[in-house]
Amino acid sequence: MRTMTAKDLKNHTGEAMRTVSKGEKVVVTLRGRPFALISPVTSALLEKVSMRLPEEAWKDIETTLRKTKPKFKNFREAMNWTRKR
Numbered sequence: 001m002r003t004m005t006a007k008d009l010k011n012h013t014g015e016a017m018r019t020v021s022k023g024e025k026v027v028v029t030l031r032g033r034p035f036a037l038i039s040p041v042t043s044a045l046l047e048k049v050s051m052r053l054p055e056e057a058w059k060d061i062e063t064t065l066r067k068t069k070p071k072f073k074n075f076r077e078a079m080n081w082t083r084k085r
Contacts, residue, residue: 003027006035 016026028036072078
């Protein structure tokens with residue numbers, strides 16, 4: 001397992017990705033403390049997360065939008081409402 005600071009990750013992202021592509025994990029630290037873990041994706045994790053193609057996700061979004069009634073008649077009305085808050 002490799003450790004990198006957040007700054008090192010920013011400046012050497014490719015190096016971190018190569019490490020992960022070899023099957024290793026990278027711990028990212030922020031201000032000296034562990035902050036994130038970058039690890040290879042396993043097929044079991046992919047099934048659990050159930051990642052979908054953007055086209056499939058948009059179909060669900062559009063279906064949901066068709067079923068809902070908009071709160072505002074138009075964009076201007078929505079903008080006026082947000083400015084009054």
